[in-house]
Amino acid sequence: MSDHRKKSPLVLAVDLGTSGCKTALVALGGKGDNGEIESASVIGFEFAPVELVLPPGGGCEQRPEDWWQAFLITAERLLKKQSHYREQIVAICCSTQGEGTVCVDEKGEVLGNAILWLDMRGAPYVEKLAGGWPSVSGYGAAKLWRWIRLTGGAPALSGKDPAAHMLLIKHEHPDLYRRTHKFLNVIDYMNLRLTGRAAATSDSILTSWVTDNRDPANIRYDDGLVKMSGIEKAKLPDIVKCTDVVGMLRADVAQQLKLPQLPVVAGSIDNTASALGSGCVDFGDAHLYIGTSSWIAAHVPKKKTDVFSSVAAVPCALDDRYLMTALQSSAGSNLSYLKDRILYHEDELLREEHVPDVYKILDRIAERTEAGSGGLIYMPWLYGERVPVEDRTLRAGLFNLSLEHNRSHIIRAFFEGVALNTRWMLTPVEKFLGKKLDRITIVGGGATSNVWCSIFADTLGISVRQLDQPVQANALGSAFMAGLALNLIKRSDISERTRIRATYQPDPDRRTVMNRSFETFLELHRRLAPVYHRIRGLKK
Template sequence: MANAEQYVLSIDLGTSGCKVGLVSLTGDVVAWAFRPVQLLVVDSIGAEQRPQDWWTAFVEAAREVLSLGNVSRSDIVAICSSTQGEGTVPVDRNGQSLMNAILWLDMRGARYLKREMRGALKVAGYNAIKLQKWLRLCGGAPALSGKDPAGHMLLVRDAFPEIYQRTYKFLNVLDYFNLRLTGRFCATQDSILTSWVTDNRDPNNIRYDDDLIAMSGIDRDKFPDLVRCTDVIGTILPDVAEALGLSPKTPVVAGAIDNTAAAIGAGTIDDYDCHLYVGSSSWIAAHVPFKRTSVLDQIGSIPCAVPSRYLMIALQSSGANNIAFLKDRIVLHDDGLVQGEPSADTYRVLDEIAARQPMGADGAMYLPWLFGERCPVDDQSLRAGIFNLSMEHNRETIVRAVFEGVALNTRWMMKPIQRFMRRRPETITMIGGGALSNAWCRIYADVLNVTIHQPHEPMKANARGAAFIGAHGLGLMRLDEAVRHVKIERSYEPSPPATRFYDERFGIFTELHSRLAPLYQKLNGSKGSKNE
């Protein structure tokens, strides 16, 4: 039985860094710390991070949280993680990483994946025979942009053959963290998904398929054993226990990748109840009772932590990373032009600027494709830009345009999502760092024409979801019981005049994509596709 004095040490490792929280079984975050992690851009289309940087960030943040003394260490009943998905870490038999982690943004594997698609008959760029098998068994197919482990592993195999030979296992980010915590090589039913080697037709019995593994081009023995998100996979290693000051008997629950944990931490566990995550990336997701795939729209329903259910996910590469880009590369970029100390709370100031600027940014429009896009078009050549600037505009105009442009990009997914779910969502719970912005929640409500729910501490939803998964894994609480503790602080109803205005703007947004896509292809299309 659960009691109010039990806590989970929850790890939320995103692209921007590692957050660690002490979360009660009722979802209260009583201690919180964050450490940033550097993103490394390689050859303009590659994105990497150092796995040791993840671990160092975790240990430092965990020590800070534990040192606060808010909770007795004896009341910590488990460690459970939520991490960025679709990253790839090749490790040797000793669990040592052999190179930097290849992230979900990385497109270098596209050229090698396209070689695997050779065949007489193609559908939407895929080998038709392979595509049919992927869809039937997996419920999806490798991203032709190369942004998932299917492309990453081929990149290692063909571009770094010496590392491929030394690789004992390919691990996703979550799997690597669990290895560092417990010493166990394993993958969860959701972390393995975008390797596209598992039969997902029974959500309660996800298993490897020999034919799919053969299609992947990767040796069978390089894939780790499979576990469920709610499985207890071991206890923490002695060196981890010593570093954190925890009992070496502390259990580790397998946990989940970010979109799975977020759906639970947002409280959206019922069928078709949508959440919108706005962090470095962005997605809309909802649990559904069926396995279905839309190849053209890049939407699928995937295995998740909730028994007997799938999670519909529509993922975009562009989210609050656009605001981070605006802050770090434009507003606060250290080039000698601006002197003085930056604001201690730049994001709050940007939110205030966006709120006071007129709807429509005085005609300026922002296209938020900093690193290509995935849904509803899988196009690695797209890039960001500001359209229709004039002499009357200023930096404040651009701030408002960026906020609106990201929301318009999300709206681009809504029609395919409605087709996929065969219903229109009336409400969406918004989480992630972007949901801290009241101005953005208002913009999203008007742009999407839905009621936006803003939960308490929306940036901590992933950590809260990991805690709920941990509690379920220990048998302390069912997931449907846990999500009842998620509190909605504020709701934003769409304004009909604003919605009509954004309807027109959305038409211009999609027309800009149609007209500019061929130019983006000319400028950027050759990147990642050489030597095909």
């Protein structure tokens, strides 16, 4: 083990995403014996998958107990392998998927499945809540003005956030609503299980759209917004900062993990954590996260909203600034879909119990296939879209498929389709920031693919910096939050302790090809959006 790891404080960092739970030991880094800055690094991690539950009608759920068991499994496995580091662990901190809703009773017991950020069943209720005359993009103008002025955003008309989830429960499951003591987001539920305290972080409560966010250091409930939401205030948890110590690790959990009762730092949802883990803490320094979903985010000095493109600056882990966030619904999930539902779907054609490392093979195939995929365009809208259009009716598809194409073209088109969609999002992001980006730092599972990083550089037309441990961005961000909470690091230390593995520059020839593909991509959306609206029974 390196000297700085022997000396560095360690954080048990939990990264609970839609696909599963990763628990990591993170060294905060610092000055080495030679005076040079040692980067923060993940010493080891363990992963356990979590199953999705897909009820009819646009539902998407998970079982909170599965989250907890996945955490215990991964933490116990990790701590057993890294037992010699136990005494250096100073805190526990989680980052999780956002925009989920968990109902708990007065004893903190779960009352049913968690409704996830992909769930659209609450759309009719939030549309009714948000509507009014005169109408602006589906919102009553007065309501929209109030939401934006106080919160920086507004409930998603797609139904994909807790504002809609809670209304769905209230109207379709009134007994469950009555028995619910607190509505919690995913990070809030994990902290409840770790400490016994029910509290919301300043970023996890955002998409309930009931808080006054005009002072980033003092996020608080607004009684008028709470009343407008239709949800009783008593059912909403207290609010804490991401860098607050929410409590001490429960004795029974500490005993099971063979740890002392460590401080549990409140932590955050995933986009807040990745913003720190990417090292992009300076104003306007952007990162691109490619996981199940994707986003572009950058810290900015003021609260601001672009309602037409669904881009907003929202509360984050740093209480002297906001985080501009632009979110897209499906990114890495497109490759997962290709692998699990098409290439290795178990049916009469395939009954293999074990499959190869598919993603590495997909990388090799995509790398040897020409840019532009032979004119094949993939639209990656598996579950609607959010930025730059809020449209739950959009669906994925391949365009221009012919006898000239083979599987290699299709695979490359999947990679390029996500990159084209990201370029579509880049336009309102740059408008919001008031500048053209010349670089972006890429993190998340998708950032482990060198060929995908290159495709993003060619498609976006800017430098793409690949984080050294891109899958660990959320874990690194959680560790940085714990370091800030315990005064072990300063904000200015974060960028210094972040290591970049490689930088990818746009290739002029491939850039020209991807420019043409992007023009076709935009035209496909213009022409197909009305068709999607019609076949899904909605008015354009």
